[in-house]
Structures are given as C-alpha cells and as structure tokens.
Amino acid sequence: MDMQITRTAGAVARLRSALGATQSDVAKKAGVDQSRLSRMEKGEVVAPDEIRRALGALSALGSEEAGGFLRFMEREWRFIEPPSYWNPERASVEIAEETLEKIEAFLGDEEQPWPLRRQLERRKGDLLRASSFLTRLKHNVAFIGDIGVGKSTAISFIFDLLVPAKAEDRNINRPVLETGAGGTTICEVHIKSGPEFGLSVTAMDAADLTDLVADFCAAKWAMAHRKEGDQAETPQVSREVERAIRNMSRLVRKRTMVDGKPHYTDPIHEVIADCQAEDEFRARVLGAMKLDERTTTEIWYESGTRKHPSEWMRETFRAVNNGRMSDVPMPRSIGLIVPDFGKSFGEFEITVVDTKGVEDVAVREDLDHRLKDPRTAVVLCCRFESAPDTTSQALLQHMKQTFSERFDTGKIAILSLPRSGEALEVNSDTGERVLNEEEGHALKGEEVTNKLNSQDLSDVPVFFFNVESDTAAQVRADLFGQLSRMRETVSERLFDLCDAATEIIENHEKHAVTAAIEEVARRLNTFLRGNGKLGARERHAYEEVLSTVHGVRYASTLWAATRRNGEYYGLNIVHQIGVGAARDARLRSRDWFAKIEGHVNELKADEDLVLAKHSVDQIGAVAEASRRNFLDGAQRIAMEIYREPLTQDPVWNDCASEWGRGPGFKNRIEEHLRTWFGDTRPDLKETLDKRLNALWDRSVIAPLMQLTQEHEPGDTSDSEDENVLAFPSTASA
Structure with a gap:
C-alpha cells in the first residue's frame, strides 16, 4: 500500500496546481517544510506519511480530488495492476477488482456447484484481459493514405507540429513534417512525447539497404545502356529512395544556369562510364555512402542553435529524411520527440504514426499490423473529391473480408482533406451550390456513407479537415472520440462480465x-x-x-x-x-x-x-x-x-x-x-x-x-454421457 503512494508522489503537484494553491499554503497546512514539499512533488521524497499529510492538507484546502486520490491509493489491489487515478476507465477497473475479489471468495468454497465455479473461472480470465487493456493508457493513431494525399500536412496542423508563423510567408508552408506532391517521406514516422525536442532513427537493415541500392543501380545502369529505339520497360525506384541514395553517396545532380535556364549534370553518368559492370557500379555507390560511419541514431535540440525548436526539428527531420546527414544511417523509421505531445488527448499517452504512403498495393504487411493492433486507431486519409478513394475502400474491404472487423468500435475512420473552395463546389439536390463549407461537408459525408453502405461497409465515421481554414480542435476531438470509443467497447464488455459474475454469485443457491x-x-x-x-x-x-x-x-x-x-x-x-x-x-x-x-x-x-x-x-x-x-x-x-x-x-x-x-x-x-x-x-x-x-x-x-464440460474435474463417471464431448485430436496441427 505504501509503495502505491510513493509511486505517485508527483500527483501532489498536479492536485495542488489544479486547486491553485501555492507550495507555501500546502506546506503550512500539512505541517511540513516548503522545501520538503518541493522535493516531494519532484519525487525525491518518498515518505508515505508525509505524502498522506500533503494530500490531507490539499483536501482541507478544498480539493475534492485529493481526498478521493488518498482513498484510491490506500486501496489494496490483489488482481489487477493499479490504474492511474486519472484513467478515464478507473471506475470500470475498480468494479472489475471488486468482482474478482468476489469470484476468488466463491471459488475458495469447494462446496459450491461445479457448473457455477466453471462459469466464474472463465469470467475471471476475461475480466483480467479486459482490465489489462483499460489499465494501460498508451495508444497509437495511425494515418494511412495514398502518396501526395496531404497526410503529413494534415498531421502537422492537427497536432500543432508547425514552425512559427513569422518564419513562413504562407501558413501552408509551416509543417515540421516534410510535405510535397508525393514521394517525400522515406519511411514511417512516429511522433510521441518526450523530455525534450529530438529525433530518433531506427536504421534500415543492411540487407534491405543493399537491396534498395541494387535497385537504384540496376535502374540507372539499364537507362545508361538503353539502345535507341528500345521499347523495353525501364525500371525505376521511388523518388524518396533515389533522393536519399544520391545524398548519402554524394552523387547529387548539379545545377548550372545556361542562357538563363537551369541545366543539370548528373555525376552518376560519369561513375557508370568508369565501370565495367553493374556490380562494380553498385560497389562504388555503396562505398561512397560510407555506411560504417553512419552510427548516430539520436539527435537532440540544443538551445545554443538559437533556432526555435520546431524550426530546428523541421530542418533536422528533412536532413535525415533526405539522407543529408553524413553520420545518420538510412532510416527504417524516424521518431519525432516533442515535449507534452498529445496533451490535448488528456491522460492518454499518444503516438501518432505517419505511415509510408500507398503508391500501389494497399494491402501491405506494415499496414496490416496497424489495422490489427487493438490499441491503434486508424485514420484513412483521402482527398475530398475522391472520398472514399480506392485505397480506403480496399483496406475497409480487407478488414471485413480477412478478419471480420466491425467499424463501430472506434477502430477506423475516414478523414477527408478538402482544399480551399472544394467544399463550396458541392451541389445540393436542387443543383444549386451549397451555402457554406459545413453544408458541403454534410452532403459529401452523406455521399461517402451511402457509397460505403452499398458495399456493406456501414458504420465508418467520416470527418473533414481543411488545413487552410479549419481549426484543429474539432478534428482532434473527433480522433479523441475514436480512442474513447475503442476503450468504451472494452469497458462495456467488462461491465457485462461483472454483471454476469455477480448474478451467478448472488443466485448460487x-x-x-x-x-x-x-x-x-x-x-x-x-x-x-x-x-x-x-x-x-x-x-x-x-x-x-x-x-x-x-x-x-x-x-x-x-x-x-x-x-x-x-x-x-x-x-x-x-x-x-x-x-x-x-x-x-x-x-x-x-x-x-x-x-x-x-x-x-x-x-x-x-x-x-x-x-x-x-x-x-x-x-x-x-x-x-x-x-x-x-x-x-x-x-x-x-x-x-x-x-x-x-x-x-x-x-x-x-x-x-x-x-x-x-x-x-x-x-x-x-x-x-x-x-x-x-x-x-x-x-x-x-x-x-x-x-x-x-x-x-x-x-x-x-x-x-x-463450455459443455460442467462436471467436476476428475469426475469421469459420466464420460459416456451426451453432455460430455471429447476434444478432437490436434496431432495434425
């Protein structure tokens, strides 16, 4: 019990701040030195009695939460890991703990009927699993969409990943994430909270990197040796991969002005001309990348740069994303670490995932992991005029046909990204243009819903966000609602389990x-x-x-x-x-x-x-x-x-x-x-x-x-009875 209190000593600072009291007020009321209280709030002092006195003082000063928090921390948890006091589903978890206590007491009485004992044993495991899900507050919000759809731009505006307005002449140019017309981000990006501004890089596996370079070299070699009039297809690599390999190998095209017009020279042509075979060319490129020197995987902001943290992060992210940092490896994923990130989502610890854009096949393995993860809310991004686009429909059909996913649990939503004026171009049933963007969104939302319903894809929420004119608060609230619905679905199941167990116990006679x-x-x-x-x-x-x-x-x-x-x-x-x-x-x-x-x-x-x-x-x-x-x-x-x-x-x-x-x-x-x-x-x-x-x-x-075996364990006297069905052999598995 004391350990539970010491682990949450930092709650004193939160409760004091919510009350608006000073450290001096609380220290005086608690009868402790102010410096002692300061150290307590930092977690440096872990004396349970003093923490109780501080909580009592806060309660006496008018904090209703302090008294509730103290009662909560005095509670003994036998079956479930104690949740945060501020966990939105704390009441559900507390009821589950109480129900598990009742179940344990019932199961301890060997005189109780075995059919009832078996029922409760089954519910005990279900209760523990559901409670474990609700106790944890970590969740992901994964954005999925075609390349060039505006996914990274939307994420930047929704979560305030923007450089100061004064740093850019146009609002649309403020995103920290690199944006463009597609083929911009080289890998998945994870944005999460941390102690300070920084970037972390998970390096691409050596074999995967070698394969990418081999693709690049094969494409360039084939192009250089293509004969005039040859109608054969020419292989290509993605724009973001080519850009990174060129920067890492210092084989960037050089621009000069000739008669006032830009003229580019490609050093790769010189390297190819100096090689006898494709494998020699590939070895030259890999050597130029100096992979052994690329060992830096963490980069942290330093105030001495005299740049705003978001400007530094934008510059650093773009340098890593484009392979322009000589000591950083080719990334498999990039982490953006931002202090207090996701605070608008309350108690949840949120990681936003900007997935690699869909360029061809939508049903990819990396996206499958996001679709299946029970702790991830998925946002399918698409342009306004094409919503629901081909990729969104393919992934929704995949979820339904491959693992029978429901769409009313908060797991999935469509985010349509209108550009300026697009919503105003929607026609009403009479053929007249809508009066405002809200009406345009409403009519488009109906169109999207009807199209999905016709494919048996009902209950998919549809949201809208125009980065140039809409405030981000509403779409953040919509996404928060999705996460809340995911947890509510589990909480509803938890209540059902508790009711079932309680009814069995109360009616056991x-x-x-x-x-x-x-x-x-x-x-x-x-x-x-x-x-x-x-x-x-x-x-x-x-x-x-x-x-x-x-x-x-x-x-x-x-x-x-x-x-x-x-x-x-x-x-x-x-x-x-x-x-x-x-x-x-x-x-x-x-x-x-x-x-x-x-x-x-x-x-x-x-x-x-x-x-x-x-x-x-x-x-x-x-x-x-x-x-x-x-x-x-x-x-x-x-x-x-x-x-x-x-x-x-x-x-x-x-x-x-x-x-x-x-x-x-x-x-x-x-x-x-x-x-x-x-x-x-x-x-x-x-x-x-x-x-x-x-x-x-x-x-x-x-x-x-x-569920059919309700006889007492070890009792085989009715093994031939029709109420007992033998388990099938699984030897062939």
Whole structure:
C-alpha cells in the first residue's frame, strides 16, 4: 500500500496546481517544510506519511480530488495492476477488482456447484484481459493514405507540429513534417512525447539497404545502356529512395544556369562510364555512402542553435529524411520527440504514426499490423473529391473480408482533406451550390456513407479537415472520440462480465440456475456434435497473389518484388498468401458462424433458460473470439507453410529475367506464379488445408466444447454421457 503512494508522489503537484494553491499554503497546512514539499512533488521524497499529510492538507484546502486520490491509493489491489487515478476507465477497473475479489471468495468454497465455479473461472480470465487493456493508457493513431494525399500536412496542423508563423510567408508552408506532391517521406514516422525536442532513427537493415541500392543501380545502369529505339520497360525506384541514395553517396545532380535556364549534370553518368559492370557500379555507390560511419541514431535540440525548436526539428527531420546527414544511417523509421505531445488527448499517452504512403498495393504487411493492433486507431486519409478513394475502400474491404472487423468500435475512420473552395463546389439536390463549407461537408459525408453502405461497409465515421481554414480542435476531438470509443467497447464488455459474475454469485443457491446452465451446456454439446466440421475450401490462398499481381499499378513494384524473392515491402507475396488463406477461412466458416449465432438466439428466446442468460452470452462471446483467432491463425499458418518453399525457389530467377522483354511483364509473372502454385508445388495447398482443419478444431471447436464440460474435474463417471464431448485430436496441427 505504501509503495502505491510513493509511486505517485508527483500527483501532489498536479492536485495542488489544479486547486491553485501555492507550495507555501500546502506546506503550512500539512505541517511540513516548503522545501520538503518541493522535493516531494519532484519525487525525491518518498515518505508515505508525509505524502498522506500533503494530500490531507490539499483536501482541507478544498480539493475534492485529493481526498478521493488518498482513498484510491490506500486501496489494496490483489488482481489487477493499479490504474492511474486519472484513467478515464478507473471506475470500470475498480468494479472489475471488486468482482474478482468476489469470484476468488466463491471459488475458495469447494462446496459450491461445479457448473457455477466453471462459469466464474472463465469470467475471471476475461475480466483480467479486459482490465489489462483499460489499465494501460498508451495508444497509437495511425494515418494511412495514398502518396501526395496531404497526410503529413494534415498531421502537422492537427497536432500543432508547425514552425512559427513569422518564419513562413504562407501558413501552408509551416509543417515540421516534410510535405510535397508525393514521394517525400522515406519511411514511417512516429511522433510521441518526450523530455525534450529530438529525433530518433531506427536504421534500415543492411540487407534491405543493399537491396534498395541494387535497385537504384540496376535502374540507372539499364537507362545508361538503353539502345535507341528500345521499347523495353525501364525500371525505376521511388523518388524518396533515389533522393536519399544520391545524398548519402554524394552523387547529387548539379545545377548550372545556361542562357538563363537551369541545366543539370548528373555525376552518376560519369561513375557508370568508369565501370565495367553493374556490380562494380553498385560497389562504388555503396562505398561512397560510407555506411560504417553512419552510427548516430539520436539527435537532440540544443538551445545554443538559437533556432526555435520546431524550426530546428523541421530542418533536422528533412536532413535525415533526405539522407543529408553524413553520420545518420538510412532510416527504417524516424521518431519525432516533442515535449507534452498529445496533451490535448488528456491522460492518454499518444503516438501518432505517419505511415509510408500507398503508391500501389494497399494491402501491405506494415499496414496490416496497424489495422490489427487493438490499441491503434486508424485514420484513412483521402482527398475530398475522391472520398472514399480506392485505397480506403480496399483496406475497409480487407478488414471485413480477412478478419471480420466491425467499424463501430472506434477502430477506423475516414478523414477527408478538402482544399480551399472544394467544399463550396458541392451541389445540393436542387443543383444549386451549397451555402457554406459545413453544408458541403454534410452532403459529401452523406455521399461517402451511402457509397460505403452499398458495399456493406456501414458504420465508418467520416470527418473533414481543411488545413487552410479549419481549426484543429474539432478534428482532434473527433480522433479523441475514436480512442474513447475503442476503450468504451472494452469497458462495456467488462461491465457485462461483472454483471454476469455477480448474478451467478448472488443466485448460487438457486438450483434452477445450475440446472439452466447445465441445460445450455447440453444443448451446445448437441449442436457441436452435429456441426463440428469446417466447410470445404472455397478458393485457393494463392488466388489472392495472382489477383494482386494482376492488379499491380506500376511494373516497377513487381520488378522490385521479383528481385527479392517475392518479399518486398511494397508487394510481399508471402503476406498476400496469408491474406488469401484468411479470406478463404472466412468464406468456409461463414455459414458455421451463422449457425452458431442462430443457436445462441434460440437459447436466448427460450424462457426456460432465462436464468442462464449470461451462460448463453458467453457462448456468443467465445464464438466471436474464436472467429478472430481462427482467421488470424489461418493467415499465420499459410505464411509459415509457403514462406520457405516460395522464397527459396528458382521461380524468382525466371520471373526476374522477364524484365526487359517488352510489354506484358505483369502477365508473364502471373503465369510463372500460377504454374508454380498449381503444378510445381500442389502439395502445399493440401498441407494448408490439413493445417486449417486442425486449427479449426483447436481454435474454434475446443473453446466452445469447454463450455459443455460442467462436471467436476476428475469426475469421469459420466464420460459416456451426451453432455460430455471429447476434444478432437490436434496431432495434425
């Protein structure tokens, strides 16, 4: 208990500041020296008695929170890690702790009926998981969108990452993050709070960097040796990658003025002319980058620079992002550290993630991690006129088809980014222009919602933000609301669990409760006996690969993937296999989950089972959790099965050799892969099918079967009874 108080001694300063009292006032009331109180607020003094006296003084001076805080800290937490006093869901967590105490006491009585004890044991684990989620206050807000959509500009204005207005003649030029027409940011950027202004760099893996340089050199070598009239496609690397490699190797194009016009000379031409082969050229570029000297991964602001911190951060970020700092490596991610960042989000510790812009394939592995992370709210950014754009729709469909995500939980939102005057150009139903931007936003919002609803993508919130005219407060409030909704969804589930556990405990003496629970278990057992099998395969996992390859927008994306044995961040073939497997798993299990939902509804409608309502709800909750586990497991298993055989096969040499043979590159790659999946390694699809069936038994049927076993542990006298269903073998898993 004393340790809980000492860990939060800094709360004294917060409570005093909220009250508006001076240290002298509090010290005098508490009967301690003012210097002692100052050290206490800094966390240097950890005497529990003095902290209690300071809190008592604050309470006496009129702070209602101080008394509540003292009572909170005196509380003993046995099951859950104590939350922050200012945690928005503290009351929910406190109720969960109280419920867990009741459950522990009930389970300690071995005379209680086993069906009820099993019910409470299950709810105990669920309560602990939900409480753990709510206790933590760290969350991410990830912005996803096409390159050039205005994502980085919007982030800068929303979160006040701007240089002083006097430093720029136009407001739109104030962002700290580097902005442009696309192809600007080289990697993912994480913005978070810290003690001072600074940048942190996570270096790109050596192998990945070598691959990028190899792509760059191959493209330049091919261009330099292209013959006149050659119609073959020319490989390219992204603008941001080329810019960084040129700066790091000091092979930047030089500009001179000739007759008043800019003229550029490219030193790369000289290097290529001096090399006998492409590999020699590549070695020269890598050598010029002096990678061994690039060891600096943290850069901190120094007041001696006499620059405003945000101006320093903008200059430093752009230098790192463009490879212009001689001692900094090529970044895999860049962290911007800003004091008090995210303070408008209250108690939450927020990290804003500016993801690398979507240039071609939207369903990327790095974006998948953000979409699946339960602690991340995702903001899909798109232009006003194209909302919801192709990328937003593709990712929403991916969430629905691959892991059956709901859209009303705060997880996802669309942020439309209108430019000046665009909202005023919207026509009303009468054909007349809208009167103001608010009306334009409202009509556009209806259009977006209707389009999503027509694709069975309902409940996606739509927000608007014009960086040139709107204040950021409203959109910040909208995003804060998304995070709050995410937590409310878990909190609602927590309350349901607490109510269920409390009802069982309070009604434990009613034999009818036990009988109803056993009847629910018997009926579920009967259902599982007749409906235990996974449906037949509906589509091969590799069909997702073929359709993705067929739909690739830029041949250079596919070219880069063939040079990396299919594992390129912009197009990861192994990841696409996993997506295909998850989508097939969803299709082949769709009818089964519809049946279990119908079964649950039948149980709820049976008046004889009213006393077992929470047991019925538990079936639905377990089924929903099992669905997620099954789909996620299907994706992982497919990637595991295919990764080594696919990435180590010579098929990629055949694919890479197709480059430069004229039009139809994508079609030829698609045919190579179709042959490999269907003819060369047909065994893999059978292995996947076998593993998916084992996964089904393990992740879906087994958890539900546990709900049918209400007999006493070790009691096998009724093992042949129809209320006991043996677990299926998972040896094949």
